[in-house]
Amino acid sequence: MSKPLAEFEEQAAIFENWFRKNHFPDRPEKLYMAAQHLLSLKGKRVRPVLCLMANELFTPVSEDAFYAAAAIEVFHNFTLVHDDIMDRAPIRRGSATVHELYGSSTAILAGDVMLVQAYQYLTKIDKELLPKVMANFNEAARMVCEGQQYDMDFESQEEVTLEEYEHMIELKTSVLLATSLRIGSVIGGAGLHNQEILYSFGKNIGLAFQIQDDYLDAFGDQSKFGKKHGGDILANKKTFLHIRALSVLKGADKAAYLELMKQEGEDKIAPVLKLYKECGVDQWAKDLKQKYFDAAMENLEEVAVVSSRKQPLIHLAEFLLERQK
């Protein structure tokens, strides 16, 4: 009997063991301390695990998949460093952000050198696979930047449609999850059809995850969620809930909601949550998340390998989307 394929925790631990090191030279000290900072903090490593699992779905995990996984994780962390500068975010993974610790100029440069290091990991991949892997990686990298730009554009855009918002989330979040899977499957020797289905699986998981994130910020179990309700409402952020509310509310109700959202301070949170419930935004979000989760499961169903091999990916999706039985 063959060994069962690695589950999330095991795969994450295997990756962490490989990844836990200094990824940069020693000098200039400030630059490389800044570049290493976020990589040394504990992360979930979802993207590298997706890459390794997608490889293992088809063939035993190869060294190439570790390099690709490392490239993706370093890239992801690079986007966080630069996004945090743009968003003026003070905290990330329980620590001060890179620009808070080292200043914006060094944080820009640290991000740049992280992106270069991501490509340096890719360069280690078998030269037969490299062009295909890089083309996938480049496309995803470009789309993540596009997503961040749309996110910023939306801040000053009065109305954002659900389609526009979903497209932004796809670019900013889903595409990198999807690409982690596709690159892993390419390295695992998957055929084109399997590559594409896994990509769709990742996109659907990403959308479901973001809907859940927006939902939990408003309605999550505070003791479990570990932060106060309504942070997005307080920050007047565009979320799935906000966009849905704007599309179902009409006339005076809509005007009242917009007026309410414009207020500063925590007092607005309770009435906004009440309003969301009154117009069914909470249930709508649950249903939409379920729709994307189901679509993801259908994608996985379609992948042409025996179903026992799919268990780790199913469990990971269930874990991420809190669907554990």
Next chain:
Amino acid sequence: MSKPLAEFEEQAAIFENWFRKNHFPDRPEKLYMAAQHLLSLKGKRVRPVLCLMANELFTPVSEDAFYAAAAIEVFHNFTLVHDDIMDRAPIRRGSATVHELYGSSTAILAGDVMLVQAYQYLTKIDKELLPKVMANFNEAARMVCEGQQYDMDFESQEEVTLEEYEHMIELKTSVLLATSLRIGSVIGGAGLHNQEILYSFGKNIGLAFQIQDDYLDAFGDQSKFGKKHGGDILANKKTFLHIRALSVLKGADKAAYLELMKQEGEDKIAPVLKLYKECGVDQWAKDLKQKYFDAAMENLEEVAVVSSRKQPLIHLAEFLLERQK
């Protein structure tokens, strides 16, 4: 008789013709207008020309060399976009800088997407050459970031030695010129020794060029140089001249110079220039530039191809370093 190899102007025009296009998709509009901005402005295209010439030194220029040259030029422009944010520079190539036009957040993101596009051009290169070209490119990219970090570190460092300053200039400026040549030579099929000598040639040219730049800012022919004398002195910048002055001045003279440099306003320029001349800093800089120029010419001498093939590179070096007879 074979066609003579292309000279600087011709090679630059050939490259420009290939490179003059929109390098990005249309949307999000703000992101890609910002990313395209600097690429559309007229540049000297020295690095791509070095890459093409280094290829042509050995074999006819291949399509791969154009992709590599494009990657290098887009990379170089990416560094300018991010450096200008860090340096709060208002003007670049006679136009407002990207962050002035589109805001810092979009400028950061535009730089990121330019770096990704540079790698996308590399991805087009023959897969046999790609790992070697990418390893060279990544190393240079990392070193350019290191150079920018040292440059920023030096601003708040009381004393910088000539060695430290030269090392910073090597990283920030010389390495990319050197790598342009090395990558071109790799694509041209050069042997390892020729690759290394061309790399040294590029490094020496880069150092000579920076010394000249610092010299001209202080002593250049204003009508020819097109800007006022002493911009570096006014900005209290560390330059080859400044570092040399600090190393030859002693005791009270040194203290007086440092005091003078601390002053704000244009009044300090004339006395600083006078002091530079009194302690021979101007002649020292000319000699140092000559030393690096001569070293570069010796490198080129050593490259194992018939000397007639080297003429375009010699003429380019003479043009850049104003050595035309």
